[in-house]
Amino acid sequence: MLYIGHFSFDELAENKKQRHGYFTCIVDSTDVEQAVGEFKSLIERKKAKNKHFAGIAAVYIEDIFEIQKVPETAMMIRMQSSVGVFPESVSRSLPFAENPEITAYGWAPDVRKTRAAEKDEVMEMEPFLSFG
Numbered sequence: 193m194l195y196i197g198h199f200s201f202d203e204l205a206e207n208k209k210q211r212h213g214y215f216t217c218i219v220d221s222t223d224v225e226q227a228v229g230e231f232k233s234l235i236e237r238k239k240a241k242n243k244h245f246a247g248i249a250a251v252y253i254e255d256i257f258e259i260q261k262v263p264e265t266a267m268m269i270r271m272q273s274s275v276g277v278f279p280e281s282v283s284r285s286l287p288f289a290e291n292p293e294i295t296a297y298g299w300a301p302d303v304r305k306t307r308a309a310e311k312d313e314v315m316e317m318e319p320f321l322s323f324g
Contacts, residue, residue, distance in 0.1 A: 193227075194219075194220055194258075195218070196217070197227065197231045198254040198256075198270060199217070200214050200251070201214070201248050201249075201250060202250045214272075227258075228256070238288065257269055285298065
């Protein structure tokens with residue numbers, strides 16, 4: 193069975209500023225308990241070996257999805273809405289990628305901007321859809 197886990201975390205950055213964030217994990221497992229154990233092991237490995245996880249103080253399970261059959265039409269499985277202007281943040285797909293069988297696709301109408309992002313330069317997102 194396929195399990196997708198969505199987590200939030202509290203972090204104390206190198207500059208001692210408090211931060212928070214989210215990450216999502218995926219695993220093929222026999223049941224939810226085993227999936228939770230796999231997620232826990234992954235997070236503990238990242239905390240021990242990856243400098244980007246060094247400041248993480250606490251991790252929270254937001255939700256875990258058990259997928260018995262992948263839907264044939266698109267389905268939304270998570271949404272989050274926040275108050276106020278979008279805060280300064282960093283977002284990466286497949287951070288510290290470990291599986292070459294998974295590919296991430298992003299919305300990049302201008303390839304030059306995508307290449308700038310690969311160099312950790314700031315780039316403004318362009319809407320995929322605009323309403324109004």
